Amino acid sequence: MKAMTAEELAGAAGTTKAQILAYENGHRVPEPPRIKTLARALHIHPQLLMNPEKRGNWAIADVRRGCGLRADDVVRELGVSPKVYRRFETEGIVPSRRPRFLDEVAAVFGITRQMLEQAIDKTPAVLQRQRRAAVLVGELAARYVLAAGPWLGPDLSDPELIELATAYGRPLHRTRRVMTYELGELRQRRVRALRESVIADFDTDRDRQMNARLAVDRWNELFTREQRRIPLRLEQFHRNAQPSDVWQLLVVSSTRMLCPGSMASGPSRSSSPRTPACCLHIWSSSESLTASLSAGSQRPASPTSPPSPGCTPLCTPLPVSPCG
Known part of the structure; x- marks a missing residue:
């Protein structure tokens, strides 16, 4: 200095x-x-x-000003409309057709992407959206997780689902596919807890009853923890959203890596590439959401069935609910 x-x-x-x-x-x-x-x-x-004591609470606008930039300067550098950038700065909503938008903004600001994401997380509208999303996810879980019958996911006319789609500025059908996957994962955990509770209540062996009670507590704890994480995952998913053709490319790429030979002849020109059933065993990775989004609201008919020869699941899938 x-x-x-x-x-x-x-x-x-x-x-x-x-x-x-x-x-x-x-x-x-x-x-x-x-x-x-x-x-x-x-x-x-x-x-x-800038005031160093307040730097830890900087929102996007504070970071921009701290870099000596006006909103007009950023709009001109990014080549976006003022409305798109204003929505990003005030609400943290990333344009869906600009997958590298955050990297581009970070480059204009002259900061790392991590610093930019921290500023997004501090933006008041983002904090408010996450709090509201937690409430909406809880209401959706209470309504659909233990619903009888085959698993179909939330209804498109559900007001909580519509509010979620509006809050993240994404199409309703896409939001439904994401929530179908997330609620379906919660459903599997709740089913496991219910199965263990049956053993805890009716098994004649005391040791098995005791172990089942402990298992019930663990599954319920896991259910609660995963439900709390859904709003954060929604935020990250929409913040890093990719175009549909990129998702399809990821599905095809993961298919070829996990099932070499399953697509040796390449996808047919007359139909879109399809994901082999063995690749739908990937539940704990980013490809799991990719496969779920690509397949729409459908879930594997039998997650407990063994994978096809030559394909190794990345984790052990949970058994499906008796009611679907």
Whole structure:
């Protein structure tokens, strides 16, 4: 940092000494272009001129100003409409057809993507959306997880589902596919807990009853923990959303890696590539969501059936509910 008097800094920044003193004493807040000019004169990064005590709570707009940028500057650099960028800065909604949007914004700001994501997480509208999403997910889970009959996922007309889709700025059908997968995973955990509770209540062996009671507690704890994580996963999923053709490419790529020879002849030109049943055993990885989204609301008919020869599941799938 270059040592300068207030008068020297004023001359280098093209302003007055009184203005510099007003900045130093906190009576005035400089505009982003002036922040950039002052930082250039002092040979430091613009962020170092901001209040360091509040840096941990910076939202996206604070980071932008700390980089000496106006919203118009960012819009021009990114080549997006002011409405798209304003929605990102105020609500943390990433345009769905711009998969590298966060990397591009981080490059314009001159910061790492991790710093940008931290700022998104601090944005008030994002925090409010996550709190509301937790409530909506809880209501959807209570309504659908233990519903009798085959697993079909939430109804498209469900008001909670519609509100979720609106909150994340995504199509209703896509939101339904995501929630069908997430609620389906919760359903598997609840079914396991119910099965163990039957053993705990009716088994004639006391040791098995005791072990079953412990298992019930573990499955219920896992259910609660996973339900709490869904809003965060929704946020990350929509923040890193890819176009549908990219999802299909991921499905095909994972298929070829896990089942070499299953697609040796390549996909038919007359129909879209299909995912072999063995690849639907991937529940704990990113490919699991990919397979679920690609297949729509359908889930594997029999997750407990062994995978096809030559295919190794990445984790042990949970048995399906007796009611589907």
